Amino acid sequence: MLQIQDLHVEIRGREVLKGVNLSIEKNETFILFGPNGSGKTTLLMTIMGFSNYKVTKGKIIFKGHDITYAPTYERARLGIGMSFQRPPTINGLKTRDLVRLCSRGRKIDVGLLAKKVNMEEFLDRDINQGFSGGEIKRSELLQLMAQQPKLLLFDEPESGVDLENMALIGQVAKELLGQGLQPSPEASMKKLKQLREVSGLIITHTGYILDYINADRGMVMYNGRLCCEARPRDILEHIRKYGYKECVRCLI
Amino acid sequence: MSDIEKTKEDINIDDFLFDGDEVQEIEDLREIDERDKKNLLMAGIDLEEKERSGTFLHINHSKAHCKTCTPGVEVLDIKEALDKYDSLPEYYWQAVDPKKDKYTQAVFEKLHGGYFIKTEKGAKIDKPIQSCLFIKKDKVGQNVHNIIIVEEDSELHIITGCSVAHDVKAALHLGISEIYIKKGGKLTFTMIHNWGPEVHVRPRSVCIVEEGGVFLNNYILLKPVKSAQLYPTIYLNGTGAVSTSNSILVAPPGSYLNVGGRMILNAPETRAEIISRTITTGGTIVAPGHIQGNAVPVKGHLECKGLILKDGTIHAIPELEGTVAGVELSHEAAVGKVAQEEIEYLMARGLDEDEATSTIVRGFLNVDIMGLPPELKQAIDQTIEEAGEDMF
Numbered sequence: 001m002l003q004i005q006d007l008h009v010e011i012r013g014r015e016v017l018k019g020v021n022l023s024i025e026k027n028e029t030f031i032l033f034g035p036n037g038s039g040k041t042t043l044l045m046t047i048m049g050f051s052n053y054k055v056t057k058g059k060i061i062f063k064g065h066d067i068t069y070a071p072t073y074e075r076a077r078l079g080i081g082m083s084f085q086r087p088p089t090i091n092g093l094k095t096r097d098l099v100r101l102c103s104r105g106r107k108i109d110v111g112l113l114a115k116k117v118n119m120e121e122f123l124d125r126d127i128n129q130g131f132s133g134g135e136i137k138r139s140e141l142l143q144l145m146a147q148q149p150k151l152l153l154f155d156e157p158e159s160g161v162d163l164e165n166m167a168l169i170g171q172v173a174k175e176l177l178g179q180g181l182q183p184s185p186e187a188s189m190k191k192l193k194q195l196r197e198v199s200g201l202i203i204t205h206t207g208y209i210l211d212y213i214n215a216d217r218g219m220v221m222y223n224g225r226l227c228c229e230a231r232p233r234d235i236l237e238h239i240r241k242y243g244y245k246e247c248v249r250c251l252i
Numbered sequence: 253m254s255d256i257e258k259t260k261e262d263i264n265i266d267d268f269l270f271d272g273d274e275v276q277e278i279e280d281l282r283e284i285d286e287r288d289k290k291n292l293l294m295a296g297i298d299l300e301e302k303e304r305s306g307t308f309l310h311i312n313h314s315k316a317h318c319k320t321c322t323p324g325v326e327v328l329d330i331k332e333a334l335d336k337y338d339s340l341p342e343y344y345w346q347a348v349d350p351k352k353d354k355y356t357q358a359v360f361e362k363l364h365g366g367y368f369i370k371t372e373k374g375a376k377i378d379k380p381i382q383s384c385l386f387i388k389k390d391k392v393g394q395n396v397h398n399i400i401i402v403e404e405d406s407e408l409h410i411i412t413g414c415s416v417a418h419d420v421k422a423a424l425h426l427g428i429s430e431i432y433i434k435k436g437g438k439l440t441f442t443m444i445h446n447w448g449p450e451v452h453v454r455p456r457s458v459c460i461v462e463e464g465g466v467f468l469n470n471y472i473l474l475k476p477v478k479s480a481q482l483y484p485t486i487y488l489n490g491t492g493a494v495s496t497s498n499s500i501l502v503a504p505p506g507s508y509l510n511v512g513g514r515m516i517l518n519a520p521e522t523r524a525e526i527i528s529r530t531i532t533t534g535g536t537i538v539a540p541g542h543i544q545g546n547a548v549p550v551k552g553h554l555e556c557k558g559l560i561l562k563d564g565t566i567h568a569i570p571e572l573e574g575t576v577a578g579v580e581l582s583h584e585a586a587v588g589k590v591a592q593e594e595i596e597y598l599m600a601r602g603l604d605e606d607e608a609t610s611t612i613v614r615g616f617l618n619v620d621i622m623g624l625p626p627e628l629k630q631a632i633d634q635t636i637e638e639a640g641e642d643m644f
Contacts, residue, residue: 048600050596051592051596071599071604071605072596072599072600073599073600073602073603073604073605073608076599076600076601076602077602081600082600084597084600087597088591088593088594088597090594090597090598090611090612090615091615091616091618092614092615092616092617092618092620093611093612093614093615098598098601101598101601101602101603101611102601102602104602126615143601147601147602
């Protein structure tokens with residue numbers, strides 16, 4: 001699904017990613033840990049192709065396409081979808097209209113989707129205008145449900161979210177990742193899984209999201225490099241006990 | 253103001269024809285030339301007159317159509333009103349000074365017509381009254397004088413559209429409007445300008461609002477005009493009077509707009525809000541706004557946002573003036589381009605750069621706050637859509 005090879009990225013002349021190698025398979029959910037400022041968000045923003053993130057070396061391959069220098073909208077149309085941490089307010093653009101734009105002409109029931117994330121009341125409000133932390137997360141998920149990405153990039157699902165919202169966000173994220181499928185008379189589980197091939201790349205500090213989704217692998221980003229591949233729960237337990245000290249040793 | 257700006261705004265009145273273009277009355281608006289109908293629709297005129305409480309149409313130098321079918325509101329040509337009401341001593345030239353400038357003076361000296369609209373006390377008129385001031389002949393100079401009286405506790409919405417015939421090149425429109433909102437009255441006044449690329453426009457408007465009165469003033473200009481100069485002044489003279497002014501302006505190459513407004517808060521508990529959204533796609537926009545607080549407690553807010561898409565000039569001039577301690581006046585002005593962050597947000601949802609930009613611009617020019625009838629809102633959205641095609 002996604003291959004990243006020796007990726008070097010600069011922001012305003014400063015190198016933030018210093019040779020990242022990462023591969024995420026179909027239906028795999030990958031968790032990225034790491035201290036603040038280590039380059040996690042930069043990696044997501046670079047995969048999405050934002051203008052301030054300059055690739056100086058390396059490659060990003062998505063579903064066989066080299067997208068290293070592709071415009072953001074092409075990446076989105078190929079199936080990369082991102083949940084923004086601090087999305088901008090767009091005056092005069094209603095949430096409802098943006099959700100419709102996200103579906104790119106596919107038939108969707110905006111009201112029904114909004115109900116799932118408890119956002120019905122926000123459909124006629126300007127997007128992100130005065131939204132709280134939890135509301136932003138729910139609005140981002142609503143847009144992603146309309147977008148149906150094949151690779152879900154999710155930057156800190158738990159930031160600014162209370163416990164009640166966390167459960168809702170966790171469940172919807174799980175659904176977006178194609179996890180928790182119910183067997184149905186029409187199709188076997190195997191078939192359903194083949195129909196929905198969704199991968200995820202999720203940044204987390206607290207690990208709360210791991211209570212809701214099945215994560216396959218995880219790594220730690222430290223000072224622009226990835227290290228310490230392990231099962232996400234093991235990484236989390238280790239960080240809780242020892243912090244990121246061991247990562248430094250492992251990178252030397 | 254620079255000398256160049258002054259020259260651009262100074263019109264030689266003698267270049268235009270002020271005599272001899274009286275027109276025949278039009279009984280049924282549907283008889284209007286097909287090509288002109290479109291211009292009228294864009295200026296908010298419902299030719300079927302179904303969703304309107306009355307219609308006034310002035311063409312070139314005379315009244316062409318005047319009809320009202322709703323009790324509680326009177327619509328007349330100003331000349332008839334002056335005859336009927338002994339020259340309207342309380343209202344005619346009472347808010348606007350005839351010597352204000354040469355354009356005002358010209359209307360004072362020679363009057364072609366204009367509308368007189370007056371509600372009865374307590375009348376709530378739910379469908380809008382529509383008026384249109386139309387220029388149908390090249391080189392015409394049009395002098396109109398409008399008077400609106402919203403009596404105590406009555407409510408009215410006026411949609412006034414101004415337009416020119418498809419084949420008119422140069423024209424000059426001079427319009428005086430005097431608006432009186434009595435105690436507890438409420439007026440929504442929506443003006444839509446749909447002129448041509450060689451037309452000059454000089455409206456001069458003053459509104460006086462008494463105790464508890466409400467004045468919602470909307471102005472929309474999306475189409476090319478050679479020059480437009482408007483600076484309506486609104487006096488909130490009675491306790492608790494409220495006024496909001498919204499304007500949406502687009503200046504294509506060749507357009508010169510000097511469009512602003514002034515609100516004078518003369519009584520306690522009054523509130524004023526001036527909101528303007530301007531876009532230049534190559535033309536020049538000067539947007540002066542002035543709020544003056546002369547009593548307490550009062551609140552005033554001025555918001556002036558401008559986008560320069562590629563070329564053009566926007567000159568925002570927000571002015572706040574408090575003359576007593578305790579006034580609360582604020583402003584927010586910004587001139588810039590479409591934010592890259594917003595474009596990228598939409599691009600991450602699959603919109604290409606042009607789609608993203610036009611989506612943001614449409615949001616910026618949002619007319620939802622104006623409370624317009626749905627078919628008019630639709631016509632405006634369509635105009636914005638069409639204007640958008642030229643923008644990018």
